[in-house]
Amino acid sequence: MKSLLATLALTTALTFPGLAMARPVTLTTTLTNYGGDGAYLALYVKDASGAYMGSLWMAGGKSKYYEHLTDWYRATSGDTAQINGITGASVGAGRSLEITLDLADTLFDAGYTLHVDAAVENMRDSPNEVAVPLTTDGAGTPVKGRRYIANFAYKM
Amino acid sequence: MKTTLAVLIASTALTAAIALPAWSAIQDRAETRPITAILEAGPDAQPVILASNDDDDDDNDNRRRSERNNDDDDDDDDDEDDDDNRGARAPNPAPAGTVAPPANGLFGNGAPPKVQMN
Numbered sequence A: 001m002k003s004l005l006a007t008l009a010l011t012t013a014l015t016f017p018g019l020a021m022a023r024p025v026t027l028t029t030t031l032t033n034y035g036g037d038g039a040y041l042a043l044y045v046k047d048a049s050g051a052y053m054g055s056l057w058m059a060g061g062k063s064k065y066y067e068h069l070t071d072w073y074r075a076t077s078g079d080t081a082q083i084n085g086i087t088g089a090s091v092g093a094g095r096s097l098e099i100t101l102d103l104a105d106t107l108f109d110a111g112y113t114l115h116v117d118a119a120v121e122n123m124r125d126s127p128n129e130v131a132v133p134l135t136t137d138g139a140g141t142p143v144k145g146r147r148y149i150a151n152f153a154y155k156m
Numbered sequence B: 001m002k003t004t005l006a007v008l009i010a011s012t013a014l015t016a017a018i019a020l021p022a023w024s025a026i027q028d029r030a031e032t033r034p035i036t037a038i039l040e041a042g043p044d045a046q047p048v049i050l051a052s053n054d055d056d057d058d059d060n061d062n063r064r065r066s067e068r069n070n071d072d073d074d075d076d077d078d079d080e081d082d083d084d085n086r087g088a089r090a091p092n093p094a095p096a097g098t099v100a101p102p103a104n105g106l107f108g109n110g111a112p113p114k115v116q117m118n
Helices: A002-020 A064-067 A070-076 B001-031 B035-041 B054-085
Strands: A022-031 A039-046 A052-057 A096-104 A113-120 A124-131 A149-153 B114-117
Touching: A022 A039, A022 A052, A039 A064, A039 A070, A052 A070, A052 A096, A064 A113, A070 A113, A070 A124, A113 A149, A124 A149
Parallel strands: none
Antiparallel strands: A022 A096, A022 A149, A039 A052, A039 A113, A096 B114, A113 A124
16 A cells, blocks of 8 residues: 555656646737738747747748848748747738647746747838747736737736 | 745744753743642742741741740749749748647647637
C-alpha cells in the first residue's frame, strides 16, 4: 500500500510540472474598417530588454510582403522558418482573427511583451501597431491599435 | 515572172530563217499553263515578280505581332520574376497545421494552434 502511494505521488509530481508548463491562450485581433485589402499581421514576443524572442502567429502567407511588417522583418531578417506551422490567411478589414495557442507559462509575468505589426497593400505600413505586456492581470483587457487594429486582447 | 518568183522564194526563205529560231525560243520560255496552276504554285513559280507581295506583308505583320506578344510575355514574366526572386526572397512559410510550431520556447507541447476568422 505504501509503495503504491509512493508511486502515485511520484508520478503526480513528475506529471504536474509538465501540465503546468503551458496553457491555452486565445489571442483576438479585431481590425478597423480601413477600406483596403486583407491585412498582414505579425504577432511576436520581445523580452524586457526589447530583444526578439520568437513569433506567435503570422497572418498572411506570401513571404514577399513580409518586409512591410517592418519591425518583425528587422528582428528576423524575414526568416520564414520562424513562422513555419504558425501561419494563416491575412485578415480582412473589419474582421476578427481569433487564435488559440498552447503557450508556455514562463511567458507571463516575466517582463515579456507581445507586439503586433500590420501592413496592408498600397497603404501605410504600421509596425508595432500593438505592444501589450504579457501578464495574468492583463488577460482579457482589450488594447487599442494605432491604425488598422481596432483592439487586441488575450485570454487565458 | 521568173524574177518575181525568185524574190518570193528568197523572202520566204529569209522569213523562215528568222522566224523559226524566234518561234522555237518563244515555245521554250512560255510554257502555257493555266493561271490557277501558276497561282497555286506560289510566288516562286510566278512568271512575273510582284512589286508587293501580300504574303510578305502577312509575315511581317505576324512577326511584329508575335514579337509584340513575346515582348509582352517577357515583360510579364520579368515582373513576376522580379516579385518572386528579388533579393533571393525566402520561401513561403508552411501553413499552420502542416508542421509543428517552431521550437522557440514560446510554445508548449500541447494542442496545435487553432484559428478562427469572424
